[in-house]
Amino acid sequence: MEKMSRVTTALSGSALTGRTMHCHLDAPANAISVCRDAAQVVVAGRSIFKIYAIEEERFVEKLNLRVGRKPSLNLSCADVVWHQMDESLLATAATNGVVVTWNLGRPSRNKQDQLFTEHKRTVNKVCFHPTEAHVLLSGSQDGFMKCFDLRRKDSVSTFSGQSESVRDVQFSIRDYFTFASTFENGNVQLWDIRRPDRCERMFTAHNGPVFCCDWHPEDRGWLATGGRDKMVKVWDMTTHRAKEVHCVQTIASVARVKWRPECRHHLATCSMMVDHNIYVWDVRRPFVPAAMFEEHRDVTTGIAWRHPHDPSFLLSGSKDSTLCQHLFRDASQPVERANPEGLCYGLFGDLAFAAKESLVAVESGRKPYTGDRRHPIFFKKKVDPAAPFAGLASSALSVFEMEPGSGSMSWFVDTAERYALAGRPLAELCDHNAKVARELGRNQVAQTWTMLRIIYCSPGLVPGTNLSHSVGKGSSCGLPLMNSFNLKDVAPGLGSETRLDRSKGDTRSDTVLLDSSATLITNEDNEETEGSDVPADYLLCDVEGEDDELYLLDPEHTHSEEPEYVLPQEAFPLRHEIVDTPPGPEHLQDKADSPHVSGSEADAASLVPVDSSFSLISVSHALYDSRLPPDFFSALVCDMLRFYAEQGDVQMAVSVLVVLGERVRKDIDEQTQEHWYTSYIDLLQRFCLWNVSNQVVKLSTSRAISCLNQASTTLHVNCSHCKRPMSSRGWVCDRCHRCASMCAVCHHVVKGLFVWCQGCSHGGHLQHIMKWLEGSSHCPAGCGHLCEYS
């Protein structure tokens, strides 16, 4: 309030009024200057020189100073200045180097007063002495500054900058005799008007031309300079060396700079290129303009505050041939629109959050929504130009990290790594995956796997009593499993992982789990016995051609397994399913050339159903058909997969899709499958689970997906003996007719990971070498070298 009263007194009781307005000029303006009474403005340009009266609602043309029939070059103005003491005195700088003074008091139409033709090139700037009535200063492209006494015909003194063109000259308000000049080479010079021989002080202010400068109206030692380097610098000239106190970064070269009246730290700038806007900056917040005027459609060439004590009216002239009056309260405020917060969800469920400190510091930071942020200033009582500066805004940055195990994405990684997707009988896969899910506390998912197992693999391992119980209950409708184990009971809660009431299903699923673990154990037993028989070669992915051997093993395998089943006939539906799906052999083929992550036991196991189905096919048909129509479940399972996908658990959708394979594939359209696959692969890659992602790509049946691996992947193999590139025909070198990269342990060709000792260059399958080294540190090839592996 105190401040406001000072403004009105400064305006001698008559506060300025007006609104944002503009008027069209006949020609582009080069410069403007305001009369001391704040009611008139002069506009000068190459072909315009007019005085306008500023009225409440509009500009009114008052006087055209461009008289005479023949336009003279003297009237082509680069700059204009109105004397701040004498309302009838004006000076213009002409592009032909002439400085002209105008006396509005002359009775004739031609107000031209005096003509100084001393400069040889364009005069860039003219400036009256702030207190002395007759002293005029000019700065020209020719590198000279001249001081004129209007009572004399010639210049009083000439100042040579000794450098390049002069862009601006400004009398100091603080020192009677001092003026500053800026140059195209980036220098600023300080002169004493009494000493034309040399400057008092010189310093380099900018990179490139310094287009403008302005002395601070109150802080008399401050000089603001603006340059082509897009910067406005504020210099403290009171110290021995000019000290840069502030630096404002603008977005374009600075053509004009003007301190805002009554606002110690505000200044207005405009640019001569690219940018048409006028900005008002608080020099203490040098990155964001405090206000922005966007009225002009072309470069703004002149700006002037209407009254030296009124901070809210800004006048501007532009190349778009308009003269504008801007009201500060109508300015757009980029700060207000700027987003004060940044928020990003991380991969692991962590959140990065940056917010303006005032928003997060105290509760008072909370402000009600005002509806319209662009003009919030309308709702304020009055703009207080000297409102206490809020201080340089800063943000607090913090990352909210998930505590391990509390809903972070670790479950995803664990699940992805531990799920078994192929290489074992369906029942085992389901059991295994159910176990994984259960161990991670994802009970709904675990149950889904268990159900899938029951649906597709028969209740083979469920003890007879239990099974017959459920069968008996549901025998009337022929859907025992569905009745007692309703999908709907489980599915809804899956996304949220909450424990639903599972009273009914609980006991059953538990028994199933028990059984499944039992199977796992028996299987492991089998594997171990098997492992001793089978050459360890199968540990790697070079099993081609050895399928026969596996076949030989299979009957033995199945036989050993079958006695374990309590009700062997219950296992038939699984076999039935596999027979039912047409491309049984193709399935086999897939297995053969895909990498067997789970190892040799997987191979052996995957072959089991195929093999055994031949003998049991007739029985299973009879059993199955009578109970369940083949497609009965698939629709339901597809729905379930879609549900999982919609809940964001595409992992489940893809895993089930892969595990069930042909059983459900045909019921889901290709595009959706592809979408699931790409989404899941993308997710896996995000978590750097490259192996899993590769496995998924390989196991996928969608052509678009499985080709992902092949695109832009080339494997070049050179012979290890003769160093020649190998032909594509096989692992035998054409040239030296030897097998390349033989494993020193098993004497087979290594097609996967080859590890070798750098000392003797013998090596082989990674697993074999590792195993070998457990027992001996000598080279397996028998060369006697003590192999070293890091």
Place this chain on the structure above:
Amino acid sequence: MFVARSIAADHKDLIHDVSFDFHGRRMATCSSDQSVKVWDKSESGDWHCTASWKTHSGSVWRVTWAHPEFGQVLASCSFDRTAAVWEEIVGESNDKLRGQSHWVKRTTLVDSRTSVTDVKFAPKHMGLMLATCSADGIVRIYEAPDVMNLSQWSLQHEVSCKLSCSCISWNPSSSRAHPPMIAVGSDDGSPNAMAKVQVFEYNENTRKYAKAETLMTVTDPVHDIAFAPNLGRSFHILAIATKDVRIFTLKPVRKELTSSGGPTKFEIQVVAQFDNHNSQVWRVSWNITGTVLASSGDDGCVRLWKANYMDNWKCTGILKGNGSPVSGSSQQGNANPSLGSNIPNLQHSLNGSSAGRKHS
């Protein structure tokens, strides 16, 4: 359930955006101080600033990572009317910069005549593309035809939105069934109540982006917009930060029913609307699976929203921005009367007919 880790960002002005990279191990921040900082997560989980450089000559509004397949690439956009693409170069072995990384400007996109308010890379399957939007209401889509040459970007599309744009979001769906789609929000504050969110879809036949939908119900300035990651959903979820948090679903109407060739028609539904921030909402961000939405507002809090199995969105957590004790419990969320519960629930069970049995 959350632990706040405060980071001394040392930006000299407001931070306007934070962005994690594809793998979640790097973070970029941008600020009004015209700089971008890159933060790397150490083994111990601390974030270290590994690069900080002046990117623009005005406030930097947004920073975003490209898919790592294209290298370590950032895009930024600024008040200075440009957007820029940056690439990290790891020093060669010969000079003293060995092992050190620095960021090189690959291109400056100067087509806008006004402040560029948002920049976003397109989903990876579309190639190396990015979209910018600017205060003059134009969305520009650029493409780098050669992914190895990040300095060559060609302006592919200019889409006029008629309103000052503040934010854009690509539909991240990788499904072939979903053509490229981009949603644009406007923070235009003029009193006329125009719809502030438009959705544009790429038309294969005309090879242009055409307006597919306008969300007529959003008439207040929009400050952020985000499509949820689509991991196999048939429909899209769009979150909007305006005076409140809103979540929309856009369900494509089956093609057979619409005239072929035209833009996809959508069935749009507001599934949630929350004014719990009690103020302007500035940012929305989805988690990686598109199941949890985080929003931040003028109240300085981050709120987490999650749908239950009934597709009822609820607040599941509130985080204070200053890292003060975090109230992650769901009690608070439930205490707030959420508009979401008033909205007709979408039944999201396996099949609708037996959904009712659940409670019996």
